Amino acid sequence: MLNPMTRRFSQHWAMTEEGAIPAGIFGKFMAHNRYLHFIDNEPPRVRDKLWKLRPVIDTLQSRFMSGWTLPSKFSFDEGVLPATTRRNTTRMFMPDKPLRYGTKLFMVCDSETAYCHRKAMHPSVSHTNKQAVDSKTGAAAVVRNMKVILRDRPKGFRLVVIDRFYSSVALALQLLAMSIYVLGTIQINRIGYDKNIVERRKTRPHSILRGSFAFSRATSVPRMVACHWWDRKPVHYLATGPSKVKCPKVISDYQRWMGAVDVHDQLRLQSYSIQTTFRFQKYYKSLFMGFLDMALDRGDWYLLLHKQLLQLKSEVFVDVIIPTPSSATRARKRRRLDGHSHIQFDDWVTVSGVQKRRQRSCKVCALLRGETKKSFQTTYYCDDCSRLDAKSFLCPKARRVYGSVSKTCYQIWHEDFDSGASIPEALGKRILLRRSGKVGSRNPT
Known part of the structure; x- marks a missing residue:
């Protein structure tokens, strides 16, 4: 409307x-x-x-x-x-x-x-x-x-x-x-x-x-x-x-x-x-x-x-007693955030005689893209969210505003999407992890 x-x-x-x-x-x-x-x-x-x-x-x-x-x-x-x-x-x-x-x-x-x-x-x-x-x-x-x-x-x-x-x-x-x-x-x-x-x-x-x-x-x-x-x-x-x-x-x-x-x-x-x-x-x-x-x-x-209002945290208010999280909550949060690492993929390709890193589509960009929002490619992936050779590529740059806050795709994936477990149904999409292609020269187009 x-x-x-x-x-x-x-x-x-x-x-x-x-x-x-x-x-x-x-x-x-x-x-x-x-x-x-x-x-x-x-x-x-x-x-x-x-x-x-x-x-x-x-x-x-x-x-x-x-x-x-x-x-x-x-x-x-x-x-x-x-x-x-x-x-x-x-x-x-x-x-x-x-x-x-x-x-x-x-x-x-x-x-x-x-x-x-x-x-x-x-x-x-x-x-x-x-x-x-x-x-x-x-x-x-x-x-x-x-x-x-x-x-x-x-x-x-x-x-x-x-x-x-x-x-x-x-x-x-x-x-x-x-x-x-x-x-x-x-x-x-x-x-x-x-x-x-x-x-x-x-x-x-x-x-x-x-x-x-x-x-x-x-x-x-x-x-x-x-x-x-x-x-x-x-x-x-x-x-x-x-x-x-x-x-x-x-x-x-x-x-x-x-x-x-x-x-x-x-x-x-x-x-x-x-x-x-x-x-x-x-x-x-x-x-x-x-x-x-x-x-x-x-x-x-x-x-x-x-x-x-959704972006307000308890630390913003004065004289507010912040409840101490339980051990199970602390352990779950540590596994979800602290244990994950953002790594640059060591995959190279030769283009016109120049050796460059191979870039692949970001998973969060693929979810949020639309007619006015562009999807980006990146060389960084989350090692803990990947499955063997199927890497979960996520952008390290803050290109999007999610929840009225500028965030990187890596932050959106882990903080808002709970590492892929809480993707909003309104997006109407699902994530597929594909294995990387063979290392070598790029085919001419």
Whole structure:
């Protein structure tokens, strides 16, 4: 399902290997796509434009919130679920996005990993009208979503990075009262922004060096800093939190932590997108595929974390008592690792008048090779894993990454495959040890 298929929608659950990985028997029910529903149509429909997808949205919302530890730095921006059909009543026009028509989402992502902690629809699409919601400003969306994320969470200051469409002096003061620092660009016509720091010139003159800056600190709120920095044009910033201000540091922090939502959209729309490969007549089915893309994108991060977790050893942790292995375990491990020796095979061949060592295919490379992974040859073999003249050749160089760790084929064979006794069934192959050919000259080809 994670393969980016662009030809046709049905290949995402194809049963044959035509550029896709077979994924079960779901393809037998392709004709039942017309009966794809997510909610009962009988209950009264509240004023919710996405009432057909509400159970899916609520489930994903709770899973996204509980599936990841909250970071110290957030990135707040708007995302988009592409939708060009006019039947979609949530469709908006966003000229700054690669796909300009779609459903607008307010997204709060991890600035380091681009993990989406919360996605919220525009208030006009919301399913509840029990309390008044300020839908006129982007600042209200920032406060509303940050309150939900940090509800019942440990106290402590966090940083949220926003762009100039949301930032304002009033928002910075309100977030500071909520123990949230803010960093972002700002429009110069915002109320309360220092007019002395505003640069009126549209482009940088030759007399001013690129990278020049000026800043001012608020007297009533010493944590609040305003600055402008010269690129080709002047860029104005507003930040709270730093006790020592170096404007290049502020600018580098903004460039470093701001793009998480855009990275999330790139991963979802360019690498894993099911939504963009097919057009549905029902608009809510297309939106469902967009939410499914978000779930698949998050699953890729969980897979990466799981692989990293498997590499942790007890020696990594502090004050952990490492259990002493039994004598049988020590003996078995010593026989498996310490007793094996990696030897270079003394077999020579004459090629074009030059004498060289004969190379043979590596057993681990033969198991792990594929369309994109090459198989290598080597002159080294494991003496203990060999049987008389049938040698077990294994590469001595770290050419592959197995279990998120760079290892040699010799290490993979003994540590992960248990000297050939625990080869994963997913590889679908078996090892054959063949006797070496006769020593002599290589036949011309």
